[in-house]
Amino acid sequence: MFGFLKKKEPVQLNETLYAVTTGNLIPISEVNDPVFSQKMMGDGFAVIPESGEIYSPIEGVVLSVFQTKHAVGMKMANGLEILLHMGIDTVELNGEPFDIKVSEGSKVAQGTQIANVDLEAIKSSGKAIDMVVVITNMDAVKSFDLSRTGQVNAGDEVGTAKA
16 A cells, blocks of 8 residues: 555566667766766666667656656566656756657567657757666666766667666
8 A cells, every 4th residue: 555665675687778869878977967967866877869869778668758758767577667867957848859759658668769859959948968867766776887888879788787
């Protein structure tokens, strides 16, 4: 009945996460927003995109699409939870630059298109275009190891979450 009273079951995993778009991959600690860079929401990575085509970093189900369309929550079958946050402070743009291709309850494969994002609209509003991927249930994860940085293509392996 009350989820906070239940003991969290450890997630059994050794899961690879994938680049959500083509661009420059950076550790989450380099994102210019302390909520992400200080890992307040969890560990992960970001891609500074060359393209507005954004894809799923995992196979799972869409838990939520934020009303302002700037973020999508997903969960893998093993319980790993991911937040894809598109841009920094883009909640203030009220969904304008985002064409979301999935809905709550949608099953996604790694590489399923999640959104088309108007990067120029985000930039012209003075916001950063970082596409941030965060593991939001780090209490169930032992570590996230980023295996590379620099130039990546959409769908490239970028790191592993381990229990």
